[in-house]
Amino acid sequence: MTGLQMKRDINLLEPIYQFLQCETPDQWVEKARQPENLPVLLRDHLLCELKAAQSAMFLIRRYAVDPASADTLLAWFKPYEDFAYKKIGDIHSLKGKSQVTKQITAREKSPYGQELIDKMVLLIKEELHHFYQVLEIMDARGINYDSISASRYAKSLFQHITNHEPYTLVDKLIIGAYIEARSCERFAKLAPHLDEELGKFYISLLRSEARHYQDYLMLAQSISKEDITERVKYFGQIEAELIQSPDPDFKFHSGIPINSYININSDFARNYDVPVN
Secondary structure (H helix, E strand, C coil): CCHHHHHHHHHHHHHHHHHCCCCCCHHHHHHHCCHHHHHHHHHHHHHHHHHHHHHHHHHHHHHCECHHHHHHHHHHHHHHHHHHHHCCCCHHHHCCCCCCCCCCCECCCCCCHHHHHHHHHHHHHHHHHHHHHHHHHHHHCCCCCCCCCCCCHHHHHHCCCCCCCCHHHHHHHHHHHHHHHHHHHHHHHHHHHCCHHHHHHHHHCHHHHHHHHHHHHHHHHHHCCCCCHHHHHHHHHHHHHHHHCEECCCCCCCCEEHHHHHHHCHHHHHHCCCCCC
8 A cells, every 4th residue: 555545544534533432442453353253254244234235225215215216225125135134146146236227216295305315325336336345255265155143233323213203314324424434444443454455445445434424424414403413422422332342242343352351351350250361
């Protein structure tokens, strides 16, 4: 990587570090860089890309698009969901499927309009393309796709959503911003510790992930009737706690690996009667 490229990446990441309330702990990076954990990391990354695309799709189906466009969105996702959840299809059948073939338009009298749709459709295209890129990497390295359970991360964030509109939508958008920002931060954190091919791939994802988080935040504020600063801080605190607390389940968005946490925190070990190595 050239000096100019490194400077551009640093400038790109500065707003991310200001937005997130903590950086990824070194203990997570140490576990993620171990070659034996690469299959888990890539399988989870693959599904994270699909889930990011699905989240955007669910948003515009729920809030913005007309019925015909809702059907188009479902058809667009079907080969990816069949592969991920039913193991139907393969890398060849998914090739070239990341582009939607029909116009996605707003429903009549939608309060949210075409801007929400356009930004989410672009995000979907990019996330599905990333899904295929991860699948290509796995295929080239002989890593089979196996079903993998979701981490606690997104589920825990969504448990704190307000249950009345438009605050529900605003909260979902803020959470989307944190998921994209954390992904961007972890790509940058992990890239130097991986082989050259995979490191370059993760660096290549930074620009789109950084834009995604900004789009989510901008949409949240444009839809909210109130300033969202405090709500953003609220979810930032929850997100940081998930990242900095012990987590027995190693995934792309998981917290501190439980063994690492125990080894550096004897109080935790004593309180939970866990032997320290």
